[in-house]
Amino acid sequence: MDTSQQSRINPLFNFPIDLRSLIDEIPLGIIVLNMDRRIMLLNRAFESLTGFSQEEATGVPCYHILRSKMCIKGCPALNMQQESKPVCMESDLINRDRNLIPVRINLALLKDPDRKVVGFLETVEDMRPIIKLDSQKSHAYSFAHLIGRSPQMEKIFQILPVFAQSDSSILITGETGTGKDLAAEAIHQASNRAKGPFVKVNCGALPETLLESELFGHRKGAFTGAVENKPGRFRLAHNGTLYLTEIGDLPLSLQVKLLTFLDDQMVYPLGGTKGFQANVRIIAATHRNLEQMVQTERFREDLLFRLNVVRIHLPPLRERQGDTRLLLDHFLNSLTSRFRKKIKGFSNKALEILRGYQYPGNVRELRNISEYAVNVCQEEKIQPHHLPAYLVEMKPMIKEQVSPLIQAGLDEYTLPGTEQTWGAMERKLILDALLKTGGRRSKTADLLGWGRSTLWRKMKQYEIDQ
Amino acid sequence: MVHNTKKILIPLHGNDVAPRFDLATEVMITVRDKNIAHGEEKIVVLSQASAEKLCHLILTEEIDVVICSGVEEEYYQYLTWKKVQVIDSVIGSWESVLKHFYEGTLRAGDILFDKEG
Structure with missing residues (x-):
């Protein structure tokens, strides 16, 4: 078969151009098959993917060259009728270097001017870079x-x-x-x-x-x-x-x-x-x-x-260098699409505050702050006044990174050299909160950031209710 | 020319060498003794296509030569390590492939196909 004579395109320019050199520039494996599914033409990308040259492959049934699972398990070309739409399938092939390569194959009918099927056009896409990208995305x-x-x-x-x-x-x-x-x-x-x-x-x-x-x-x-x-x-x-x-x-x-x-x-x-x-x-x-x-x-x-x-x-957020910004952007993206807001990002001042904060509540607190800001913000960028007030008014965190209420307790009751346990601290905390709310338990629970049942259980544990 | 006893296995797809070693569901096994064909080609139908099971069959049947088309590097290396000669990337009907093998002219990557169909 003289491919040099056949592979010419006439109508594009005033002079015929070589079809092979045209398809060689396409970075996707391309093969043209006749009605017997024998290879008539292939491009350079296909050659490098499979390892078979045009001379070797011409006239050979495509399943011997492509060697894809799709060819063996059931070639879609066998079932294609004149009006069939192109078929796209994910499969794999083994090339001459004995590599198993995941590929996406697209098979379409080739028709003459009278709409009669004369062959097939097959494109073969190497999926390795895409799979590698996916795995990087999901692992990194x-x-x-x-x-x-x-x-x-x-x-x-x-x-x-x-x-x-x-x-x-x-x-x-x-x-x-x-x-x-x-x-x-x-x-x-x-x-x-x-x-x-x-x-x-x-x-x-x-x-x-x-x-x-x-x-x-x-x-x-x-x-x-x-x-x-x-x-x-x-x-x-x-x-x-x-x-x-x-x-x-x-x-x-x-x-x-x-x-x-x-x-x-x-x-x-x-x-x-x-x-x-x-x-x-x-x-x-x-x-x-x-x-x-x-x-x-x-x-x-x-x-x-x-x-x-x-x-x-799992390390606390304050020990995860660089993650605060990543998480802020992540939550901003997901929350803006959820709440259908058109917020583009954080202003520099807001970012400065958010980066300086220690997040005793870690990622959950960061998420809640983001959600608050996205809800409040009506502008394109989140400004400091869109952030919860305690963030803007906060003093720099000192000593241990603990919640503001516990910090207040620590400030009030310095414990020099004492061996006071967490239980004693917590008991004191509950009593203080109860005093502040005049003994109203639901308000106390709110103040402490607990559920009512947690407060009830802890009060029982520390024998506060007796 | 092949001069000693060889047990040969070819994964099949119809009358041709199977395009894929791992997807072949039948194999042809034959013995050639001092360049004289015994004329007994045995076709073995596999319960399922599997490269591992085919490798196991090759070892239990004490095959000397495997003539196949597409095979993964892992199985090629395994069989070679097990002292099985593997001639891969061969395209053609099993008769013509065997003929070339007996003549001593078969090489990996040979395409022995009637291209005009």
Whole structure:
């Protein structure tokens, strides 16, 4: 076949031009096939992709040259009719260098002036750069919904998939708002248990008796009000992951039960005699210092050792260099599209304030500040007066980076050299807040930033209500 | 010319060498003893297309030579390491490929195809 004579285009210019040199400049693999699906013409990009030259490939059925999965599993050209639309498929090919290359193949009919099908035009796109970009995008700055580009976070993004693949218990530590819940869910989603359930239990949210029934379930008649069998969260999480958040708040009696489960994977519901073998992976999280709690005998040492198989510490935002700006931009983008605002960014002054702030509430607080600012702002750029007042009026943070209320407490009651525990501090905090609100509990809870049930529980814990 | 006993395997796609080693669902196995064909070509239908299973078959059948088309580097290297000669990127019908192999003229990358169809 004399391709040099055939591959000429006449109508474009006053003189014929070479079709081959025209398609050679297109950076996409192109082949022209006849009705028997034999190769008639190909371009340079196709040559470099597959390793076959025009001379070698001409006249050979395309599946021998393209060697894509699509060719073997069912060539779409076989089913194309005169009126068929172009077909686009993702597949892979093995080239002469023995590389398996992911490709996107587009197949269209070639017709003569009488609309009669005379052949096929196939384009083959190398998907490697796109896949590489995608993987960079998903690994460099984020893992699931966790975002960051600081060295500390990058280290976590690299190690999380490895931890996810193991089936070990995981303990996630970090201050409030650092993304412990997101990390736990991301680990579950990246693990082999992803198709199983992800059950979350907040150990600090329920009173002890309720929590036991919630976690381990109960049999009908086990106690007054137990009118039917309840499976419990462990059973619900069978073949999946059980995420115990605020594990530091788990009462001691339940810590023993959890310990038993971690030893033999058996769940005994309240009032039941038969146990249930639950295949559950435990992920626990806390913002508390468990080692310190072990020392004060508020957390069992043996449970800590069992949970502490794999430990992930999420750094506070103030230690994540460069992440504040990244997160501000990220939340601004997502919130402006959610609230349909036309805000383009932060003004320099607002940025200065936001960068100078220490974020004791970490990413959650940063997100809330962004949401407040986006709601308030009616201009193109967020100005300092669009930010919450406490940010603009704040004094530079001193000593420990703690919440303003606790800081006020610290200022008022200096504790030189005393060994005052967190519990005592918290008790004092609640009492102060109650004094300020005249004893109104809902207002006290608001002031402290807690739910009413949390306040109630803590008041009971510190015996304030007696 | 091939002078000693060789057990040859060719992954098939119809009458041709299969374009892909990993996607072949049948293979042809033959033995050539001191340049005399036994004339017994055995076609083995595989339960599923899999490069790993095909490699396993090649080793259990004690194949000496694999003639194929597209094969991934990983499997090429594995078979070579296991002392199996692999002649890859060969295009053509299995008869013509075998003929060239027996004549000692078959090389990796050969296209032995009637281009006029």
